[in-house]
Amino acid sequence: SQTIHQWPATLVQPVGSxxxxxxxxxxTSNPNLYWYRQAAGRGLQLLFYSVGxxxxxxxxxxxLSASRPQDRxxxxxxxxxxxxDSGFYLCAWSPTDRDQPQHFGDGxxxxxx
Amino acid sequence: xxxxxQLGSHVSVSEGALVLLRCNYSSSVPPYLFWYVQYPxxxxxxxxxxxxxxxxxxxxxxxxxxxxxxxxxxxxxxxSAHMSDAAEYFCAVSExxxxxxxxxxxxxxxxxx
Numbered sequence: 001s002q003t004i005h006q007w008p009a010t011l012v013q014p015v016g017s018x019x020x021x022x023x024x025x026x027x028t029s030n031p032n033l034y035w036y037r038q039a040a041g042r043g044l045q046l047l048f049y050s051v052g053x054x055x056x057x058x059x060x061x062x063x064l065s066a067s068r069p070q071d072r073x074x075x076x077x078x079x080x081x082x083x084x085d086s087g088f089y090l091c092a093w094s095p096t097d098r099d100q101p102q103h104f105g106d107g108x109x110x111x112x113x
Numbered sequence: 114x115x116x117x118x119q120l121g122s123h124v125s126v127s128e129g130a131l132v133l134l135r136c137n138y139s140s141s142v143p144p145y146l147f148w149y150v151q152y153p154x155x156x157x158x159x160x161x162x163x164x165x166x167x168x169x170x171x172x173x174x175x176x177x178x179x180x181x182x183x184x185x186x187x188x189x190x191x192x193s194a195h196m197s198d199a200a201e202y203f204c205a206v207s208e209x210x211x212x213x214x215x216x217x218x219x220x221x222x223x224x225x226x
Contacts, residue, residue, distance in 0.1 A: 006156075032212045042218075043203070043216055043217070043218040043219050044157075044203070044216045046213065049212060049213060051212055088154075090156050090157070092156075092157075094212070094214075098207070098210055098211060098212060099145040099164070099207040099209075099210075100207075101147050101159050101162050101207075101214075102157075102159075102214055103159065104149075104156030104157040104158070105156050106155055106156050107154065107155065107156050109154065
């Protein structure tokens with residue numbers, strides 16, 4: 001069966017520091033991969049998605065970036081964090097076929113001080 | 114373009130009472146619809162999905178949803194609420210022919226003893 005791993009579970013970072021969140025999927029090939037952010041009391045905001053290695057689509061211009069160095073690995077990065085980057089970050093995957101449900105990791109709670 | 118609207122950001126029911134969470138969608142083509150549940154500090158979990166096979170869809174944890182094309186609705190119900198059902202629920206529609214999922218703003222369900 002397919003599983004998705006996301007880490008770390010919680011992270012506290014100072015303003016201006018770099019960020020790297022990692023997500024890996026097991027048990028499937030060529031998944032679609034997604035990064036979402038959930039701010040407190042708000043819905044899901046799609047940040048990036050990828051349909052293949054090296055293919056990244058950005059939904060919201062900001063100081064975050066994403067990379068997909070391997071088929072089942074998706075990384076969310078920032079060179080300098082802002083206070084507004086605080087939130088709950090979720091990674092998700094879906095099968096290659098269109099119109100399929102997404103499956104989510106357990107999330108990373110990021111607090112910026 | 115597809116969209117979903119969840120009516121009511123908060124719903125409160127008594128334990129044992131009917132749960133009804135409302136969702137209306139907008140789509141120019143037959144939609145693929147989903148309901149997800151999110152417990153505190155966790156990722157989203159798929160409850161059920163509608164893919165045009167049957168209008169009444171049964172999901173996990175005793176939930177079900179009925180697709181009504183004439184009303185463009187996909188409301189989520191459960192006959193008898195349990196304390197463990199307290200969570201946030203998201204209705205979602207798949208981007209037609211695409212890889213993205215459009216999520217509603219979410220409805221937080223409270224269950225009173």
